[in-house]
Amino acid sequence: MSRTKKRPSGHPARTATRGQKSAAPAGPRSAAGAWIAGARLRTLTLSVAPVILGAGAAKVELDDVSRWLFVLCLLVAIFLQVAVNYANDYSDGVRGTDDVRVGPPRLTGSGLVPAKRVLVVALVFFALAAAAGLAIVVITGHWWLLAVGAAAIAAGWFYTGGKHPYGYYALGEVFVFVFFGLVATVGTTFILLGDVNTESWLSGIAAGAIACAVLMANNIRDIDQDKLVKKRTLAVLIGRTASRVVYVFWIAVAYAVLGFFALLFPLAILTFFTLLLTLPAIVIMLTAKRAKEYIIVLQLTSLFGLLYALGLGAAFAF
Numbered sequence: 001m002s003r004t005k006k007r008p009s010g011h012p013a014r015t016a017t018r019g020q021k022s023a024a025p026a027g028p029r030s031a032a033g034a035w036i037a038g039a040r041l042r043t044l045t046l047s048v049a050p051v052i053l054g055a056g057a058a059k060v061e062l063d064d065v066s067r068w069l070f071v072l073c074l075l076v077a078i079f080l081q082v083a084v085n086y087a088n089d090y091s092d093g094v095r096g097t098d099d100v101r102v103g104p105p106r107l108t109g110s111g112l113v114p115a116k117r118v119l120v121v122a123l124v125f126f127a128l129a130a131a132a133g134l135a136i137v138v139i140t141g142h143w144w145l146l147a148v149g150a151a152a153i154a155a156g157w158f159y160t161g162g163k164h165p166y167g168y169y170a171l172g173e174v175f176v177f178v179f180f181g182l183v184a185t186v187g188t189t190f191i192l193l194g195d196v197n198t199e200s201w202l203s204g205i206a207a208g209a210i211a212c213a214v215l216m217a218n219n220i221r222d223i224d225q226d227k228l229v230k231k232r233t234l235a236v237l238i239g240r241t242a243s244r245v246v247y248v249f250w251i252a253v254a255y256a257v258l259g260f261f262a263l264l265f266p267l268a269i270l271t272f273f274t275l276l277l278t279l280p281a282i283v284i285m286l287t288a289k290r291a292k293e294y295i296i297v298l299q300l301t302s303l304f305g306l307l308y309a310l311g312l313g314a315a316f317a318f
Contacts, residue, residue, distance in 0.1 A: 034107050034110070034112045034113060035107065035113070035121075037107075038085060038086060038089050038106060038107045038118070039082050039085055039086070040085045042298075042299055042302055043081075043085075043214060043298070043302050044078060044081060044082070045302045045303065045305045045306035045309075046081065046176070046180050046210070046211045046214060046302065046305055047074075047077035047078050047080065047081040047180065047184070048074065048077065048078065048306060048309070049207050049210065049305045049306055049308065049309035050077065050180060050181060050184035050185040050188065050203075050204065050207040050208075050309070051070070051073045051074050051077050051184060051185075051188045052309040052310060052313040053185050053188075053200075053203040053204070053206070053207055053309045053312060053313050053316075054073070054184065054185040054186065054187065054188025054189040054192070054200055054203070054204070055070050055073075055188055055189075055192060055313060055317075056199070056203070056309075056312065056313030056314065056315070056316030056317050057185070057188075057189045057193075057197055057199035057200035057203055057316055058188070058189045058192035058193040058200075059316055059317040060197060060199050060316050060317075061193060061195075061197060062192070062193050065192045065193070066192060068139070069136060069139065069140070069191055069192055070188075070192065072132050072133075072135055072136050072139075073136070073187075073188045073191055073192075075128070075129075075132040076129050076132045076133050076136070076149075077184055079125050079126075079128040079129035079132060080125075080126070080129040080152060080153070080156060081180075082125045083122050083123075083124075083125035083126040083128075083129055083153075083156060084156040084157075084159060086107075086118055086121050086122035086125060087119075087122040087126075087156060087157055087159070087160070087161055088159060088160045088167075089106045089107050089108050089109070089118055089122075090107075090108050090115055090118040090119045090122055090161075091160040091161040091165065092106065092108070092109065092160050093106055093107070093108020093109040093115055093118070094108060094115050095160075095229070096109075096229065126153050126156070126157070129149075129152075129153065130149060130153065133145070133146070133149040134146070134149075136191055137149075140191060140194075142190075142191075145187075145191075148183065148187065152179050152183065155175055155178075155179055156175075156179075159172065159175055167231075167233070168230075168231050168232055168233075169232055170232055170233055170234040170236075170237050172215055172219070172233060172234065173212045173215060173216070173234055176208065176211040176212055176214075176215050177208035177209070177211065177212050178208070180207065180208060180211040181204050181205060181206075181207045181208015181209070181211055181212075182201070182204040182205070182208055183204075184204070184207065185200055185201075185203055185204030185207050185208075186200045186201060186204050188200075199261070199316055202257050202260065202261070203257065203261075203312060203316075205253065205257060206253065206254040206257040206258065206308070206312070207305070207309065209250040209251070209253035209254045209257075210250065210251075210254050210301065210304065210305040210308065211305070212250045213247050213250035213251055213254075213301050214298055214301045214302055214305070216234070216235060216243055216246055216247045216250065217247060217285065217294055217297045217298040217301055218294070218298055219233040219234065219235035219236070219243070220235045220240060220243045220244065220247070220285075220288075220294055221291050221294035221295065221298075222235075223235050223236055223239075223240055223243075234246070244285055244286055247282075247285050247297075248282055248285070248286075251278055251281075251282065251301075251304075254308060255272075255278075258271055258272065258308070258312060261312060261315065261316075265312075265315040265316060266315075267311075267314060267315035267318060268311070268312055268315035270311055270315075271307070271308055271311030271312050271315065273311075274304050274307050274308055274311065277300050277301075277303060277304045277307070278300070278301070278304050280300065281296075281297045281300040281301055281304070284296055284297050284300075285297045
């Protein structure tokens with residue numbers, strides 16, 4: 001016997017069966033805690049890492065890079081990721097995708113915050129990212145960068161927003177690789193240096209690979225739930241076993257890039273100490289059976305991304 005719970009306006013109905021536990025674990029009970037959780041602070045390393053790598057690549061050829069432009073690049077990346085996180089929360093929530101999630105509960109899906117409010121906050125962060133980007137354009141005079149920024153904002157929204165979100169058609173990895181890898185890294189180098197170099201392109205590939213690994217860890221955790229709501233992520237399409245192999249592949253790509261740079265920049269070899277994080281993450285990934293284990297992998301991989309960027313970026317700079 002089932003009963004339908006009444007949800008706030010803008011939410012699809014959720015059905016709970018008597019005696020059955022909710023798929024989502026208990027989350028923050030306060031609105032403030034929910035907003036902080038919704039920003040997904042632990043994964044913001046994915047926006048910080050490519051900017052650090054891009055700045056390091058610029059330092060290879062220019063000793064004195066603009067601190068103001070560096071800060072603005074950081075703000076664009078962080079604001080854009082937070083905006084995407086809240087936009088995903090809103091879009092998945094109103095679709096009902098988050099009704100069966102096993103990860104931390106979302107603002108919209110949990111019903112703790114009205115859907116329209118989440119949407120407004122997402123749009124505010126998109127606007128903040130646009131404002132920081134506009135400041136970069138005014139300072140550098142590269143007006144064509146406005147098109148790049150518009151493309152990044154559109155890609156962030158349509159990841160799970162709109163009638164045909166590409167995140168539901170196994171294209172999420174393409175988005176994070178391009179925008180959280182190549183665009184963020186190479187774009188930062190261009191803004192600071194006025195040019196791009198091999199260091200920016202290859203480290204952009206590494207940053208994109210790490211971002212894809214984080215996304216894969218998240219999507220493997222949600223395979224069963226995503227199947228129920230017909231969210232066809234890459235993990236859903238290729239299955240859990242192949243997805244685990246793909247996760248390891250993305251980590252291997254990052255280390256392959258690091259190995260190349262270790263031949264050119266002596267300090268880069270120190271970044272291999274991040275294996276203390278990634279080896280346990282790989283072991284857990286290959287043997288995980290519970291959602292909490294995939295969350296640990298996600299956290300370790302996110303931290304790896306930041307330490308990788310700091311280590312390789314420092315090797316470039318010094």
